[in-house]
Amino acid sequence: MDFKEKIRFLRSSPILGKTIDLHPYGIDYLDDILRLRNQSTVKYFLAQDFDITRQQQEEWIRGYEKREDEFGFIVINKKGEVVGITFCYNYDGSSMEIGRATFDVDRLMGMPYALETYSIIADTVFDYLCLSSLKVVIKSDNHRLLKFYQRMNWTSTGKRSIRGNEYETLEVLQGQSAHRSFEHFLDGRQNKFAQ
Numbered sequence: 001m002d003f004k005e006k007i008r009f010l011r012s013s014p015i016l017g018k019t020i021d022l023h024p025y026g027i028d029y030l031d032d033i034l035r036l037r038n039q040s041t042v043k044y045f046l047a048q049d050f051d052i053t054r055q056q057q058e059e060w061i062r063g064y065e066k067r068e069d070e071f072g073f074i075v076i077n078k079k080g081e082v083v084g085i086t087f088c089y090n091y092d093g094s095s096m097e098i099g100r101a102t103f104d105v106d107r108l109m110g111m112p113y114a115l116e117t118y119s120i121i122a123d124t125v126f127d128y129l130c131l132s133s134l135k136v137v138i139k140s141d142n143h144r145l146l147k148f149y150q151r152m153n154w155t156s157t158g159k160r161s162i163r164g165n166e167y168e169t170l171e172v173l174q175g176q177s178a179h180r181s182f183e184h185f186l187d188g189r190q191n192k193f194a195q
Contacts, residue, residue, distance in 0.1 A: 004068075005093075007127055010071040015124070017116050025072030025085065030054065032074065032082035036102045038145050044099075045139045047163045072100070075117050083107045086117050088125060088134075095133040095171075096125055118152065119179040126174045133173050140166040153178040 023029075036042060038051045064072065069091040075084035084103040084145040088096040098121055099121070105113055127130050138145050138158065146168060154170040154177075161167070 003129065005050070007068060007071055010124065010128075010184060013134060015073070015120055017120055019078060019111055019116050020083065020113050021076050021078075022073035022086075022117065022120055023076055025061075025064070025074055025087070027058065029074045029082060030057060030061070032055055033085060036082070036085055036104055039102070039104070041105065042102045045142050045145075046102075047139065047165045061153070070096075073117075075103070075113060077107065077111070082106055083113050084117060088121060088123060093129055095135055096129075097135045097137065098125075114148070115179070115182060118148075119182075122152075122172075122177045122179050126177070131174065134177070135169060135171045135172050137167045137169050140168050146170075150181075151178065 013025050014024065025033075034052060034054065034057055037046075037048075043049065043051075048090070069088060070089035072085065072087040074082055075086060077083050082104070086098065086102065087100040088098050089100075092099040098118075101114075101117070101133070122134065125134050135157075136149060136154070137160070138149070140146075149170050149172075152172065154172040157169045157171050158165055159168050
């Protein structure tokens with residue numbers, strides 16, 4: 001399979017995890033997407049000073065469906081609750097950026113949903129898509145998320161300004177992510193594509 005065929009597969013097939021499942025991003029989850037994206041904390045860290053409307057989100061999803069070089073997932077816990085969103089985009093031939101990640105803080109409740117989501121994405125990008133690196137851009141005052149990526153062995157590659165806010169860019173190379181050393185928190189998680 002070439003890259004675009006693999007992306008089409010990722011955009012059509014859930015990935016089953018230990019504590020969460022990743023379902024392809026789409027219009028079926030519109031209400032949950034709006035609920036997550038319009039949380040005050042999410043808006044702050046994404047430098048978004050407005051609530052996204054149904055029409056705006058529907059238009060964005062239609063645009064996403066036309067792009068062939070990115071994929072997104074809706075993160076659903078084993079109770080069937082939507083707890084997050086994550087994306088990989090900005091494909092440049094050898095790497096992608098992970099981002100647009102949002103989680104429902106009220107539903108995390110100490111569960112390793114973010115860790116498992118990241119772990120599945122890292123395995124997907126490095127093992128399935130065979131890319132050489134992953135990048136992320138994080139608002140500089142998002143200390144919790146910066147600390148998470150630093151624990152996963154990501155390194156800073158610089159800072160930049162987005163809509164007047166300072167962001168830090170980090171990168172991890174294939175084989176350098178430390179996520180597998182934290183898998184004991186997931187009680188033997190296995191990535192499985194749904195049949």
